[in-house]
Amino acid sequence: MTDLTYRLVVRAARGLFRLLGLRIEVRGAEHLPTRGGAVLASNHVSFLDFLFVGLVGTRRGRLVRFLAKQGVFTPPLVGTAMRAMGHIPVDRAHGEIALRRAVAAARSGEVVGLFPEATISHAWTLRPYRPGAAAVATWCGVPLLPVVVWGGQRVLTVGARVGLRRGTPVTVLVGEPLHPEPDADPRVVSEQLREATAALLEQAMDDYPGRPRSAADRWWLPASRGGTAPTPEEGARLDEEGMRRADLAASGRARRRGQ
Helix, strand or coil, X not given: CCCHHHHHHHHHHHHHHHHHCCEEEEECHHHCCCCCCEEEEECCCCCCHHHHHHHHHHHCCCCEEEEEEHHHHCCHHHHHHHHHCCCEEECHHHHHHHHHHHHHHHHCCCEEEECXXXXXXXXXXXXXXXXXXXXXXXXXXXXXXXXXXXXXXXXXXXXXXXXXXXXXXXXXXXXXXXXXXXXXXXXXXXXXXXHHHHHHHHHHHHHCCCCXXXXXXXXXXXXXXXXXXXXXXXXXXXXXXXXXXXXXXXHHHHXXXXX
C-alpha cells in the first residue's frame, strides 16, 4: 500500500482547514507511539471528526485506519478513496466483520481509529460506549488511547448545521494510553476508556477558548454547561432516530444495487 491517496487527502484537509481559518489545537499527540499497532478511540460531535482525529496520527508520522459506517463507502468516488486509504466499512448488522478487519490491522502494526459511541451525540455529551475499540486493543495487546474533539460541532454537524465563520477553535486532546491485560473483559476496559474520555471532555470544555456570541449561539454547548443542546435523554432519542433513518437508507441503497 503506497498510501498516495491518503497523503493527498491529508493535504486537501489541511487546505480546507486553512480556507476555513480553523484554529486547531492538538494536545497529547506524543502519547501515540511512532511505531506498532495502536487504537485511537474518540468521542463524536461532527462530520469532520475523522479529519481532526487523523491529525493526531500525522503529528506522529502515522496514518489512521478508521472504521466508518457502510454508507460512507457507497458513493463511487468517496468509496474508492476510502478503500484506497485503508479505512474499514462497518455494517451495523454484521459488525463482527469490521471488528475482525480492525484486529488484523492493529496486529499488523497499523493505527486504528474508532468512535465507540457509534454516532454523533446530539447532546454533545458522551453516549454509552460500544466495546469494539476496547476489544481490538485487548485482543491485540496494543495501546488504547482516549481522544476528545471539541468545537468541531460548530463547523459541520447533525441538524444541517454548518458554520463558515473564520477563526473557529477546535480542540483535540489525547489522553494517556490504557494498556489492558490480555485476559481483560473488553466491556470493563470500555468503561475505563469512557471514564478517561469523560475526564478529557470536561478538560476540553473548561479550556476551550471559544464563547457563544449571543443567546442564540449557545446551541453547541451541552445543557449542563448552560447551552441549549438537547438533554442527554432527549439527545439519546434523537441519536437513535438518526441511526434508524441511516440504516433504512443503507438498506434501500443495497436493495437498489441488487436489482
